[in-house]
Amino acid sequence: MLLCVDIGNTNTHYGLVTNGRTAHQSDVATRAIDDPVLGLPQRIRELRATGNAIDALAFCSVVPAATPRVCRVAEEAGLPWWQLTHASRLGVRITYPEPAEIGQDRLANAVGAHALAGSPAVVIDLGTAVTFDIVTKSGGYEGGIIAPGPALVTRYLHERTAQLPLVEDLATPVESVIGHSTSEAIRIGAMVGYPGLIQALLDAVLAELAQRGEPAPVVITSGGAASVVAGRLRQPTRDIPDLTLLGLAAAWELENGG
Numbered sequence: 001m002l003l004c005v006d007i008g009n010t011n012t013h014y015g016l017v018t019n020g021r022t023a024h025q026s027d028v029a030t031r032a033i034d035d036p037v038l039g040l041p042q043r044i045r046e047l048r049a050t051g052n053a054i055d056a057l058a059f060c061s062v063v064p065a066a067t068p069r070v071c072r073v074a075e076e077a078g079l080p081w082w083q084l085t086h087a088s089r090l091g092v093r094i095t096y097p098e099p100a101e102i103g104q105d106r107l108a109n110a111v112g113a114h115a116l117a118g119s120p121a122v123v124i125d126l127g128t129a130v131t132f133d134i135v136t137k138s139g140g141y142e143g144g145i146i147a148p149g150p151a152l153v154t155r156y157l158h159e160r161t162a163q164l165p166l167v168e169d170l171a172t173p174v175e176s177v178i179g180h181s182t183s184e185a186i187r188i189g190a191m192v193g194y195p196g197l198i199q200a201l202l203d204a205v206l207a208e209l210a211q212r213g214e215p216a217p218v219v220i221t222s223g224g225a226a227s228v229v230a231g232r233l234r235q236p237t238r239d240i241p242d243l244t245l246l247g248l249a250a251a252w253e254l255e256n257g258g
Contacts, residue, residue: 005058011029033073034073040073044077057081058252060105067083091254095139096141109123110123120209122219124219124220177192219233220239
């Protein structure tokens with residue numbers, strides 16, 4: 001079993017991947033990633049205690065300061081570790097001008113999309129930030145788009161104004177688009193208005209690809225905020241919640257001759 005770890009700015013998501021399936025997914029706070037009790041060391045002990053034989057740890061990180069910490073966790077647990085970078089074997093060629101600038105999670109998503117759905121593909125990963133990653137037949141991984149995620153929008157409104165409250169519930173369905181409180185109004189703006197932003201960006205990407213003669217891509221959604229756009233986009237989408245972990249596992253297999 002491969003322990004795949006996706007180190008994000010706020011949370012670190014992990015899971016065990018074997019034979020293309022992910023199990024035991026959970027999160028730890030990135031700031032506590034190496035904490036003996038709150039972080040990965042305890043989670044690894046718990047996984048092993050329930051009979052899971054972990055062979056190695058593969059990770060991607062958008063937090064450089066966390067990289068040596070997760071490596072140390074792996075070494076102390078007796079696990080060989082591997083980090084996905086732009087120099088790894090990905091199964092997808094990169095035509096992005098500065099590959100080192102690409103977030104490792106975005107590379108994992110591109111690998112996962114190509115492995116699971118083929119190319120071309122557009123991956124929309126909705127988290128703290130929203131990223132679009134475009135993989136084409138002609139150019140491989142070409143690049144994409146970065147926008148603020150819905151939770152970041154509501155937090156910014158709270159932090160940059162004197163009276164607007166922090167609204168964190170972006171899961172409960174909106175029953176009316178006429179808000180009867182400030183919190184309701186903010187929720188409506190995030191949950192009803194936000195898919196419009198994603199739709200506009202997706203339409204622009206698809207139009208440009210079509211103009212270039214690219215085949216119609218599969219559109220994949222992922223990330224903790226994917227529910228905000230579920231069923232609200234005009235194009236059919238395929239939601240793969242564990243895409244980053246599966247992409248990590250696919251890249252690890254390529255790197256290790258699998």
